[in-house]
Amino acid sequence: MLSKTAEYALRVVACLAEDSGQPESADLLCEQTKVPRRYLHKVLQDLVRSELVRSRSGPGGGYALARVPDEITILDVVNAVAPLERIHHCPLGLPSHKTLCPLHKELDKAYAATENAFSSVTIGQVLRSESRIIPLCDF
Numbered sequence: 001m002l003s004k005t006a007e008y009a010l011r012v013v014a015c016l017a018e019d020s021g022q023p024e025s026a027d028l029l030c031e032q033t034k035v036p037r038r039y040l041h042k043v044l045q046d047l048v049r050s051e052l053v054r055s056r057s058g059p060g061g062g063y064a065l066a067r068v069p070d071e072i073t074i075l076d077v078v079n080a081v082a083p084l085e086r087i088h089h090c091p092l093g094l095p096s097h098k099t100l101c102p103l104h105k106e107l108d109k110a111y112a113a114t115e116n117a118f119s120s121v122t123i124g125q126v127l128r129s130e131s132r133i134i135p136l137c138d139f
Contacts, residue, residue: 001114003082008035008043013077016053017069017123023055023062043081050080070124078118086111 002010011033016024026044030037044063047053054066065072078084087108090097100108 002078005039005043005046006078006082008033008039009047009077009081010074011035012040012043012047012063013052013065013072013123014127016063016065017072017127019064021064023060023064025062029063046081047077050076052076052080068124069127070122072123073119074121074123074126075115075118077123084111084115084118086115 012029012035015029015032026037026040029035029044030040033040035043044053044055048055048063051066052072053063055061055063075084087100087104090100091104099105
């Protein structure tokens with residue numbers, strides 16, 4: 001259901017959230033998240049553009065979260081890189097379908113439920129999980 005880009009972005013944000021706010025290099029993020037280097041730069045650019053991550057160049061620079069983990073939802077991260085697309089009109093463009101057909105109406109309900117679920121969970125909540133496994137990162 002999630003694109004590879006969204007999965008990668010969630011890994012990056014989770015890893016940045018684990019840190020104390022200190023900027024992390026792209027090399028370290030690549031190593032910790034197992035995101036391919038070329039793809040990592042695209043994901044980081046999207047996260048910076050959406051103002052979830054800030055970047056600083058030069059010595060001591062790198063990437064850090066722009067907001068605290070409790071203010072960033074899973075939906076925020078997903079929408080920054082690969083927005084969930086709801087179905088508002090007939091995807092086939094059929095003129096007789098003034099409203100969604102039963103199939104597309106059900107699919108849109110599923111997308112709405114996913115959107116709702118992702119918007120109700122913050123990265124902070126995920127990281128405070130009782131699990132001994134650190135989400136999305138290999139530390």
